[in-house]
Amino acid sequence: MNRISTVKSIQDEVFALKKQGKKIGLIPTMGALHEGHLSLVEQARQQCDVIIVSIFVNPTQFNNPSDLANYPRTIEKDMDLLSGHGVMFVFAPSVEEIYPSDYVKPAIDLGALGLVMEGKFRPGHFQGVIEVVKRLLESVQPDAAYFGQKDFQQLAVIHYMVNYFKIPVAIVECPIVRSDRGLALSSRNMRLSEAEKEQALVIYTTLLFVKAHVADASPEALMKQAVERINAAGLKTEYVEIVHPLTLETLTDKWIPGAVCCVAAYCGEVRLIDNMLVG
Template sequence: MKIFSNKEQISEVVDAFKAQQLTIGFVPTMGALHKGHLALVEKALANNNRVIVSVFVNPTQFNNIEDLEKYPRTIEQDIALLESISNDVLVFVPSVEVMYEGDTTSQHFDFDGLEYEMEGKFRQGHFNGVGTVVKRLFEIVKPDNAYFGEKDFQQLQIIKRLVSKYNLPVNVVGCKIHRESNGLAMSSRNTRLTDLQKKEAPFIYKTLKTAKILFGTKSADKVSKWVVKQFENNHVLKLEYFNISEVDSLKEIKRKSKNKKYRAFIAVYAGEIRLIDNIALN
């Protein structure tokens, strides 16, 4: 397995692929890989001639310095996991210096308001950090197709908007949420949960599934109030927000229309660990 740490090396390889008219699939990650990441890599392998995976913990998308410091970094384990599915994957592991060239600040983006919904209300500037690093990675790797999980659905919509607004020649592919056998959405942060928190965390998806059923007969407002009540009775998990939003604009709704698609979004704290999830409602 080939591992690269600087832009010049990876750019040389990418240019050679392009000269041979080979398609490049790209999976950007922050490491601490799990089966959800591997599913993205497998999809990329199935649909492209070459696949590149980046592992980079991006400092500009963390609002909490403690969260950044505690974010799991398991590069040797990550490489072993990638090797378990293919030796042909190329891995790009840049440093902060390589990615930001001494200026670790975010570019400011206008995502037509998508950045101010949900996560944007609680993580100020987060999507500027996401946009900055994804745009730079796209410029370095020059992928034909880039793969992102739907667990971060808001991020997925924002990256699609980034590609559209900046005319980046990348096809952004959203992939279904991978879950543990108990329903908990797979996340690198799950490794930090205590035994009690792990036991209680499936309650998040269970609540989402019931909310989807209720949405068939009740208003969005009533469903939201029901969810809030469920978490008031839970002493391990603390609800940060629950939103029912229109898929394209991500704006929260109170009433539903027949011809629009909706999704329910949730953020929950288990102690200091923040977990997010979502579900399609129609």
């Protein structure tokens, strides 16, 4: 496993491998890796000949400076975790390498996709996601890129961006990985105390509650009950939305097949997100 820090070097390696007919899989990450990331690696290993994991804490997708400053950076631990899992390259560029002085931001209108949920509460976030993902895809030029379904809205944005710019890559969605008790694995969990991890389980149990009661109540009524349950456990709910799986339009009176319940809530100072197919 080799660590590469420049766009030119990773492009040279990929060019040589593609000449040999190798299929390239990319797993974009911001580091602080965990078993959820390894599940992406394992899925990529089943479908690709060469696995590249990028590790880059992208400053343009943080609308809160303290969140960026506190984001865990654990590159050596990340390298150790990836060792033995079939990863050929770790691409760990600097900010200057990803965003050189002549960098031009991509112009794209996300429409409603960028205005609801994460887009509403984290202005500018998805513009930053588009910037870094587009830059990574164009730098590495993989055949497939792997993303976890925990970032449900982000996946919708990435699908839209890839289609909009006609980037020749397959976007592969991978299931959410949870702890034994149901907490969605996240790099941010490193910032939670053991007591807070216990407290945060209410997000998962609330999603299960919503799923179990779709025949008994409207989406609007269940969203209200979900907020009450999460807040009663001591978390601060930012939003609970039950949405159309493609348009992300909020459902109110009627259920549709594929409806997804999405949650964002603060546990202490740590912002957590999760989702579940409920309809």
